[in-house]
Amino acid sequence: MQTFRAGGPLTGTIRVPGDKSISHRALMLSALAIGRSQIAGLLEGEDVLSTAAALHAMGADIRRHDDATWVVHGVGTGGLTQPGKALDMGNSGTSARLLMGLLASHDVIVSMTGDASLSSRPMARVTDPLGKTGAEFTTSPGGTLPLMLRGMTPAVPIEYRLPVASAQVKSAILLAGLNTSGITRVVEPIPTRDHSERMLKGFGADIDVETDTNGVRTISLHGPAELQPQHITVPGDPSSAAFFMVAALIVPESDLIIENVGINATRAGLIGLLQQMGGQIELQNEREIGGEPVADLHVRHSPLKGVAVDPAIAPSMIDEFPVFFIAAAMADGQTVTSGLEELRVKESDRLAMMAKGLQQTGVELQENEDGLVIEGRSGKPFISRLESSIHSALDHRIAMSFAVAGLASENGVTIDDVSPIATSFPNFETLIEQTQG
Numbered sequence: 001m002q003t004f005r006a007g008g009p010l011t012g013t014i015r016v017p018g019d020k021s022i023s024h025r026a027l028m029l030s031a032l033a034i035g036r037s038q039i040a041g042l043l044e045g046e047d048v049l050s051t052a053a054a055l056h057a058m059g060a061d062i063r064r065h066d067d068a069t070w071v072v073h074g075v076g077t078g079g080l081t082q083p084g085k086a087l088d089m090g091n092s093g094t095s096a097r098l099l100m101g102l103l104a105s106h107d108v109i110v111s112m113t114g115d116a117s118l119s120s121r122p123m124a125r126v127t128d129p130l131g132k133t134g135a136e137f138t139t140s141p142g143g144t145l146p147l148m149l150r151g152m153t154p155a156v157p158i159e160y161r162l163p164v165a166s167a168q169v170k171s172a173i174l175l176a177g178l179n180t181s182g183i184t185r186v187v188e189p190i191p192t193r194d195h196s197e198r199m200l201k202g203f204g205a206d207i208d209v210e211t212d213t214n215g216v217r218t219i220s221l222h223g224p225a226e227l228q229p230q231h232i233t234v235p236g237d238p239s240s241a242a243f244f245m246v247a248a249l250i251v252p253e254s255d256l257i258i259e260n261v262g263i264n265a266t267r268a269g270l271i272g273l274l275q276q277m278g279g280q281i282e283l284q285n286e287r288e289i290g291g292e293p294v295a296d297l298h299v300r301h302s303p304l305k306g307v308a309v310d311p312a313i314a315p316s317m318i319d320e321f322p323v324f325f326i327a328a329a330m331a332d333g334q335t336v337t338s339g340l341e342e343l344r345v346k347e348s349d350r351l352a353m354m355a356k357g358l359q360q361t362g363v364e365l366q367e368n369e370d371g372l373v374i375e376g377r378s379g380k381p382f383i384s385r386l387e388s389s390i391h392s393a394l395d396h397r398i399a400m401s402f403a404v405a406g407l408a409s410e411n412g413v414t415i416d417d418v419s420p421i422a423t424s425f426p427n428f429e430t431l432i433e434q435t436q437g
C-alpha cells in the first residue's frame with residue numbers, strides 16, 4: 001500500500017531506464033550470435049531479467065559487469081539447449097511469446113510458467129502460427145500458460161498474415177525463422193513496433209521489409225541466419241518516459257527535460273497526441289543510437305484540451321493508454337477513445353482497471369467494450385474517495401498511472417500494491433523524488 005501526493009512541480013533533467021522491448025531483443029539475438037556481444041543501457045527490470053535467466057538456463061553465457069554493461073557469449077542459431085527446469089516468465093508477456101518463437105525451431109522440450117497475470121493472457125495468437133512450423137504446444141485450458149513446448153528441427157518456414165496488430169506475434173514468428181531453412185514471411189496490415197526487424201538487420205540477418213501503397217508491410221527473413229555479435233546501446237524507454245511526460249504536463253509549474261528517449265515512429269504516438277491536446281513537448285537534440293532514433297524531451301506544464309483519438313494511432317502508443325487516460329482526465333472537455341480491445345488482454349484488463357481507478361479518483365467516464373469516454377476536469381486536481389485504494393492488479397502501468405494522478409491530486413492517491421512497478425521501471429519512485437527535489 002502506498003500513497004502518492006502532490007509534492008510541487010517536476011523540474012530538472014532525468015533519464016529513464018532502457019527500452020524494455022529493445023532490451024529483450026538485444027539479449028535474445030546476442031544469445032544466438034556466435035561470440036561476444038555487449039549491451040549498454042539494458043533495462044534491469046524483472047521482465048528483462050526473466051529473459052536473461054531463461055537464456056542463461058539454456059546455455060548462453062550472460063553476465064552483468066560492474067559498469068552496468070551486459071556481456072553475452074552467444075551459442076549460435078539453433079544452439080540453445082534443454083533447460084534443467086521450467087522457464088519462469090514471471091509477469092512478462094514479451095519473454096514468453098518471443099521465447100516461444102525462438103524455441104519453436106530448437107531441439108528442446110520446455111515447460112513455461114508465469115505469474116497469475118501472465119497465466120491469464122492469450123497465447124493462442126503465437127501457438128497457432130508457430131504450430132504450423134512443426135513445433136508442438138500443450139497449453140493449459142483456454143490456451144494459456146503454464147504450457148509445454150516441443151520444438152522442431154528442421155522446422156518448416158511459414159508465411160503468416162497477422163490477425164491482430166501485435167509486435168510480439170510478428171517477432172515470435174521471425175525468431176522461429178532464424179533456425180529454419182527457407183523464407184519465413186510475416187504480413188503486417190497495421191504496422192507495429194519494428195525493433196525486431198531493425199535489430200535483426202543489425203546482427204546481419206538476411207531480412208527485407210516491403211511496404212505496399214496501402215501501408216501493408218511484408219517482412220521476409222531468409223533462414224537459417226548466421227548472426228554476428230554486436231555492441232548495442234539501448235535508448236531510454238518511451239513507455240517509461242510517458243509517465244514523466246504526463247506528470248510534467250499536468251502538475252502546475254513543471255518544467256522537465258527527459259534525456260535520451262526513443263522516438264521510433266512505431267512507438268511515439270503519445271508525443272504527437274499530447275501535443276495535439278496543447279501539451280508543450282519539445283524534441284531536442286534528435287539523433288540516432290544503435291539504429292534507433294532518440295531525442296531529449298522538454299516538457300512544460302500545459303492546459304490540455306480533450307480529443308477524439310483516431311484508433312489508427314493505437315499500435316504506436318499501445319502501452320501508453322493508461323497514463324494517457326490520466327492526461328485526458330485533466331484536460332478541458334471530453335476525450336473519446338475506441339478500437340482499444342487489445343488493452344483488455346495486457347498485464348491486466350487496462351480499460352476496466354483504469355475506468356474503476358479513475359472513478360475512485362473523482363473522474364466521470366463511460367466504459368465501452370473498446371475504449372473509454374472521459375470527461376476532463378479542466379485541470380481540477382483528482383480527489384480520492386478516501387475509503388478505497390486503487391487496485392494495481394499485477395500491472396506496472398496501472399500502478400504508475402495512478403502514482404502520476406497522485407502527484408496532481410488534492411488528497412493523495414493510494415495504490416494497494418506498487419511492487420509490479422519493478423517489472424519495467426525499478427527506479428520510478430526515486431526519479432519522482434529527484435524531479436520534485
Ligand code: S3P
Nearest residue numbers: 021094165166167168169318319
Ligand atoms: C511488445 C509489444 C506489445 C506491447 C508490449 C511489448 C514487444 O505487445 O504491449 O508491452 O516488445 O513486442 P503486443 O504485441 O501484444 O501488442
